[in-house]
Amino acid sequence: MRAVVPNAITAAALCIGLTGIRFAIGGDFDRAILAVIVAGALDGIDGRIARLLKAQSRFGAELDSLADSLSFGVAPALILFLWSLQDLPRLGWFASLALALCCMLRLARFNAQIDVEEQPHKSAGFLTGIPAPVGAGVAFLPLYLSQATGEQVFRDPLLVGPWVVLIAFLMISNVATFSWTSIKPARSVRIELIALIGLLGAFLFLEPWWTLAIVSIAYLALLPFSWLRYAKVRRQRLTLRSEPKDALPE
Template identity: 60%
Template structure:
């Protein structure tokens, strides 16, 4: 057998981003196990940690120059489980199982819409014409953000102890609403669209540090505020993308 035909060894640095992605997947499933045991704070904490790891793996892969098609596929599968299937099961165990008929259908809607969103993203990843992406916007609500938004009723319940936030009609309507946002064509801000002026750099760093402290001291209050701010930003992202389209149209007209 020719030695040149043997598979080349994979450098350890190339495995680091995939290992982080696998950890995010495991945290998503661990959140389900906590939900089965009724440990709701731990269940949400596992999904939040999975979101943190999901935000790190791609950037670490680019930093180490370890991007691969395998890593992209693994990341998509991890997102589907950690931010689609796991939150759907947690919401079902927490509230939707008490619905007389359609609780499971509502939970499924979150998981299915997350899978459809990721499939749409993968199908367009090499497309030349991506108006939202080229302008620095996402199409619809990303999977990690969708999971965080879907947990808003649980945040409110943990903060107030009010069982009204656990009522299945409210949770069902909210879950379906977030599921539809995930597969919508609404432009939403992405990390690539955020630009920080040099004079505001220290303020931004201080804000990130304070956000981390707030997550440690009052995690559910902080996550609730972040979720509500994200929803409040959607009208601004719509207006911002409309301005980009008008600029492009005027530029094309002059050309």
């Protein structure tokens, strides 16, 4: 059962993410977005539960990547196409394909590097490119803004298409992005951080679209800081490597 539990959570995330497509086909985009968000939440805990139960396996890792490619690549691509991009069938489909393909390429790169010892970003506590669940969430930003404001301009495929392509290429980029391990709040602000997260949970129920939009914009605003932070860490490593070692005593 230790091996079944985390893999069952991954399978549930896969089914919920794909169910978002069904909601989008019926025009229920609110529930479609909710399905992808729930799939992202489950994706965030299945690996931790596997490590907690000491049930990590190659099968689980492969299943997780397949589930991510469908829940955060195929499902968001089709939801955005049905919501906006189908008004430009050719260019809109190209943008949807870019999102799905880049998500799969990112996951394939991740799997290929599992056994690679030299990973500069990972060893420094950073990720390479935008993670798949985050990329899916940020790609929905025009939909969040459209639902929050009621303005149809955010549904314009000429706006949505380039945005989706941009997020797609950020997912496969070589840009260093923050991971949970690289975020280390000072002890003096931990209580305030707990309060902020609690309030964020309340706002998700009170004003879900504005909250999701603000979180997406805040994440994108942090990208330059992650680049600068990693560049600083890299310079420090290069400096340490270039310093001459002390001569060993005879």
